[in-house]
Amino acid sequence: RVVMAGTIDSKTKQTLKDIANKLRIHSINSTTAAGTGHPTSCCSIAEVMSVLFFNTMKYTISEPRGANNDRFVLSKGHAAPILYAAWAEAGLFPESDLLNLRKIDSDLEGHPTPRLNFVDVATGSLGQGLNCAAGMAYTGKYIDKADYRVFCVIGDGESAEGSVWEAMAFSSFYKLDNLVAIFDSPDDNLQIGKARVVRKSDSDKVTVIGCCVTLFEALKAADKLAIDGVNIRVIDPFTIKPIDAETIRSNAKETGGKIITVEDHYPEGGLGEAVCSAVACCRDITVKKLAVQEVPRSGKSAELLEKYGISANCIVKAVNQILSQ
Amino acid sequence: FIECFIAEQNLVGVGIGCGTRGRTVPFISTFACFLSRAFDQIRMGAISQTNANFVGSHSGVSIGEDGPSQMALEDLSMFRSIPGSTVFYPSDAVSTERAVELAANTPGVCFIRTSRPNCPILYSPDDNLQIGKARVVRKSDSDKVTVIGCCVTLFEALKAADKLAIDGVNIRVIDPFTIKPIDAETIRSNAKETGGKIITVEDHYPEGGLGEAVCSAVACCRDITVKKLAVQEVPRSGKSAELLEKYGISANCIVKAVNQILSQ
Numbered sequence: 001r002v003v004m005a006g007t008i009d010s011k012t013k014q015t016l017k018d019i020a021n022k023l024r025i026h027s028i029n030s031t032t033a034a035g036t037g038h039p040t041s042c043c044s045i046a047e048v049m050s051v052l053f054f055n056t057m058k059y060t061i062s063e064p065r066g067a068n069n070d071r072f073v074l075s076k077g078h079a080a081p082i083l084y085a086a087w088a089e090a091g092l093f094p095e096s097d098l099l100n101l102r103k104i105d106s107d108l109e110g111h112p113t114p115r116l117n118f119v120d121v122a123t124g125s126l127g128q129g130l131n132c133a134a135g136m137a138y139t140g141k142y143i144d145k146a147d148y149r150v151f152c153v154i155g156d157g158e159s160a161e162g163s164v165w166e167a168m169a170f171s172s173f174y175k176l177d178n179l180v181a182i183f184d185s186p187d188d189n190l191q192i193g194k195a196r197v198v199r200k201s202d203s204d205k206v207t208v209i210g211c212c213v214t215l216f217e218a219l220k221a222a223d224k225l226a227i228d229g230v231n232i233r234v235i236d237p238f239t240i241k242p243i244d245a246e247t248i249r250s251n252a253k254e255t256g257g258k259i260i261t262v263e264d265h266y267p268e269g270g271l272g273e274a275v276c277s278a279v280a281c282c283r284d285i286t287v288k289k290l291a292v293q294e295v296p297r298s299g300k301s302a303e304l305l306e307k308y309g310i311s312a313n314c315i316v317k318a319v320n321q322i323l324s325q
Numbered sequence: 326f327i328e329c330f331i332a333e334q335n336l337v338g339v340g341i342g343c344g345t346r347g348r349t350v351p352f353i354s355t356f357a358c359f360l361s362r363a364f365d366q367i368r369m370g371a372i373s374q375t376n377a378n379f380v381g382s383h384s385g386v387s388i389g390e391d392g393p394s395q396m397a398l399e400d401l402s403m404f405r406s407i408p409g410s411t412v413f414y415p416s417d418a419v420s421t422e423r424a425v426e427l428a429a430n431t432p433g434v435c436f437i438r439t440s441r442p443n444c445p446i447l448y449s450p451d452d453n454l455q456i457g458k459a460r461v462v463r464k465s466d467s468d469k470v471t472v473i474g475c476c477v478t479l480f481e482a483l484k485a486a487d488k489l490a491i492d493g494v495n496i497r498v499i500d501p502f503t504i505k506p507i508d509a510e511t512i513r514s515n516a517k518e519t520g521g522k523i524i525t526v527e528d529h530y531p532e533g534g535l536g537e538a539v540c541s542a543v544a545c546c547r548d549i550t551v552k553k554l555a556v557q558e559v560p561r562s563g564k565s566a567e568l569l570e571k572y573g574i575s576a577n578c579i580v581k582a583v584n585q586i587l588s589q
Contacts, residue, residue, distance in 0.1 A: 125366075
């Protein structure tokens with residue numbers, strides 16, 4: 001998602017987000033109707049499915065087994081409902097069919113099988129999808145000599161299976177550059193004192209640190225700046241105390257020693273000062289703090305972010321100002 | 326040919342993947358004993374409606390010195406249990422080649438069990454072996470027992486027939502060629518011609534292999550009995566012939582079993 005953000009325009013991005021949420025809703029509705037299933041495992045890959053099926057993969061909807069189509073293998077087969085939702089959303093069959101999930105007379109089974117024309121290999125015995133995907137990719141590259149790609153979504157739990165590692169060794173040995181393995185890691189494993197770099201490129205000029213509302217403003221600012229060819233790094237500290245000094249320092253050094261903090265808080269004792277403390281002993285790092293500088297007033301949320309200097313626009317201005325110095 | 330190295334689960338998965346959308350006719354080959362390591366993948370292959378073919382070599386105690394860890398003695402049971410499967414157990418080079426040809430053209434999972442020892446050529450290319458068609462390889466008008474064996478044990482049965490003939494006892498010898506489907510008709514009719522007496526001989530544990538396939542084939546017939554010779558315990562290292570003898574599936578063991586049945 002982070003990578004895609006740089007290459008998809010904001011309108012397309014919003015459309016893909018909307019589809020992801022539709023797929024979530026379908027997954028919850030179908031598993032609720034069935035009274036059984038794994039809706040959370042579906043929801044965690046909603047964005048992945050949205051981007052793959054509605055942006056990245058090349059396939060003919062009316063001909064799911066077409067020889068030239070990109071292939072898709074859902075190794076974490078228990079997330080079948082969102083696979084079905086994706087094909088329904090693509091238009092292969094009516095949405096209403098999704099409510100027949102797991103019924104005796106429906107081919108929308110608990111785990112995918114080739115009884116469905118859009119499933120090549122049955123999954124549900126975890127850790128096997130990538131092996132089959134590797135065979136399909138080998139066939140595409142060396143036997144068919146075609147340019148279709150094979151996408152495989154793997155759960156983080158099943159990646160402990162030895163067969164997954166066997167598949168990776170095989171794919172590496174045969175240089176299967178037409179195989180895309182996507183590991184779904186729904187539990188981000190956030191840790192106290194560990195910041196997350198949520199946006200990064202090789203040419204970032206400034207490190208922007210925000211939390212929650214201001215983190216998303218920072219990401220919006222990054223999109224705006226990218227249009228003008230300016231890349232910024234964006235960091236989410238997750239905990240303000242303790243603050244991840246090491247991550248902040250190392251990223252600051254990679255972005256010319258320039259940090260901007262953005263916080264929905266007064267300037268004293270908040271995020272900005274925590275960051276200042278973290279880099280206090282470093283030469284060549286400067287911190288510009290965006291924070292609420294005065295007693296605010298009533299208004300719409302977005303208006304207030306703008307008025308008090310912590311909106312995406314304000315971040316863009318601050319970045320441009322720093323870079324022009 | 327795709328070298329898959331020492332990674333049998335991946336081997337099977339890759340093979341099944343290669344076969345999707347009918348792009349290839351995969352043959353997945355390793356020692357038969359190590360296919361058991363990927364039984365889950367094979368089982369899933371059936372659910373995936375795969376047409377992948379499997380060749381398990383070095384089966385049974387007849388591999389000899391390498392010892393029990395390398396001997397497949399469960400593979401027939403495993404592959405017979407796969408829904409829609411076809412299980413070939415060819416006895417010579419000609420029938421093995423034919424099995425490969427048939428497997429390539431047969432839907433569903435196919436398994437070909439091969440053996441390590443050199444075996445004489447039994448068939449000619451014109452013999453037109455078919456799935457589910459057994460071959461009567463030795464026959465006389467006075468056969469007292471029908472002995473059914475495959476490959477190594479088929480040749481032991483033929484040796485036993487020679488020994489017994491010296492004492493004037495003739496036996497019929499049948500090669501089933503496929504264990505699943507098994508040629509129930511040929512087995513039943515030959516059993517009836519030999520006093521309802523069948524002996525099966527297999528280089529496999531007694532469960533789920535040739536013997537039980539034959540038992541199933543005659544289950545609905547009165548007056549047919551089946552005596553099973555099979556490997557009854559975890560075997561050990563040794564010379565191939567010594568092991569066939571020790572585990573009760575050699576020509577001598579067949580001779581004894583025939584004599585025992587006829588004395589009852």
